[in-house]
Amino acid sequence: xxxxxxxxxxxxxxxxPPDAELVARLRGGDETAFAALLxxxxxxxxxxxxxxxxxxxxxxxxxxxxxxxxxRGIDRFEGRSSLRTWxxxxxxxxxxxxxxxxxxxxxxxxxxxxxxxxxxDPSRFQGPGDPEPGHWRRFPAAWPSAETEVVSGEARHVxxxxxxxxxxxxxxxxxxRDVEGYTSEEVCSILDISAANQRVLLHRxxxxxxxxxxxxxxxxASAAGVRR
Amino acid sequence: xxxxxxxxxxxxxxxGTLDETTERRFAGHLAECDGCDRYLDQIRHAVRTLAxxxxxxxxxQARDRLLAAFRDFQRP
Numbered sequence: 001x002x003x004x005x006x007x008x009x010x011x012x013x014x015x016x017p018p019d020a021e022l023v024a025r026l027r028g029g030d031e032t033a034f035a036a037l038l039x040x041x042x043x044x045x046x047x048x049x050x051x052x053x054x055x056x057x058x059x060x061x062x063x064x065x066x067x068x069x070x071x072r073g074i075d076r077f078e079g080r081s082s083l084r085t086w087x088x089x090x091x092x093x094x095x096x097x098x099x100x101x102x103x104x105x106x107x108x109x110x111x112x113x114x115x116x117x118x119x120x121d122p123s124r125f126q127g128p129g130d131p132e133p134g135h136w137r138r139f140p141a142a143w144p145s146a147e148t149e150v151v152s153g154e155a156r157h158v159x160x161x162x163x164x165x166x167x168x169x170x171x172x173x174x175x176x177r178d179v180e181g182y183t184s185e186e187v188c189s190i191l192d193i194s195a196a197n198q199r200v201l202l203h204r205x206x207x208x209x210x211x212x213x214x215x216x217x218x219x220x221a222s223a224a225g226v227r228r
Numbered sequence: 229x230x231x232x233x234x235x236x237x238x239x240x241x242x243x244g245t246l247d248e249t250t251e252r253r254f255a256g257h258l259a260e261c262d263g264c265d266r267y268l269d270q271i272r273h274a275v276r277t278l279a280x281x282x283x284x285x286x287x288x289q290a291r292d293r294l295l296a297a298f299r300d301f302q303r304p
Contacts, residue, residue: 027303034298042286050284060290067294071301118232120267125232134230139263143270159277178278184243195245203239210267210274 016040019083026074038067041084044180045091051172052095062098066091081189088190099168114167115200119207143217154220155213162212166205173198174205229257234264238271 016022016036025033042063049059049066069090077086126133163171163179176182176190188198234257240246241254258265286294 029298029301029303031295031299035295038286038291038294042291043284046284046286047281056284059284060286063286064290064294068297071294071298075303118236120232120235122232125230134232135261136231136263140266140270142266143273155277156280156282159274160281163278163281174278178275179281181279199239199243199245203236206239206271206274207235209278210270213274213277214270 019079022083023074023077023079026070034071041087042067045088047175047179048088048172049091049095051168051175052092052099058098059095062091062095065094069094082186085186085189088186092190111197111200112167112169115170115204119204120211140214141218143213144220155216158212158216159209162209166208170201170205170208173201174209177202178206229253231257231261231264231267234258234261235267238268241268242271242275 017025017033022033022037026037045063045066046056046059049062050056053059053062066087070087073090077083081089124137126135126137130137163174166174172191173187176187177184182190184195184198187193188195191198193201234254237246237250237254241251246254258268
């Protein structure tokens, strides 16, 4: 994730000082420190907020409100979590309030019906009467670009649409974990959910994203006349 | 391990949260099943694609307003 500054040299752009120093500088009104924080967290915050609310504009409002709450509340930060987790909890609470107004929010404490059941269509596996029950009927088809690190713009478009169609909580979790690169511990702490539930939500969201890419690659392969 | 069990464990596997026995069964199946090997690769590919989504940034006006709010905040 964040690059490491060279020892003894100037810190690389985008690298923030440790929390204790950062907090002291914010409390002291150091505008440079605030600007650095603003520039390094706002993008991730926008994306996380967007997972709760219905429009980019509302997400921007939520992020601005979050920053104002940080400015007003930094004196009360006790260092029991990282500054980033603390900031994201504020964000999530504000986003949830807006989400209620957008009537899109569901309780987080327990899993919903959409969080259960197989993530891969059971018909893709052999049944009880088949030679190898529980094994693939046919292997998933190879993807043209899966072996390379290159991600096409179109694939990105597909995955973005897949995210938009996910059930709300799955979208929030996969956004924080896979788009923003937060650890499982951070996500559990920000959202106040158990590690097990977090994993269920992430797993279902990833399976859905994979399945959309699969459909996309199948279409683009047949369109290009690729033989298998 | 069967393939239909394998596909439900990939996230726990990638997070390193499978118990030892299950992880061994998972790795054993992975070594002998090309279909599941491919499935796992495709999940990884999806995760990589997610990580490349372009950022939306805060509009300059909003950034300026927040900097001003920070500057003007009355500190005790």
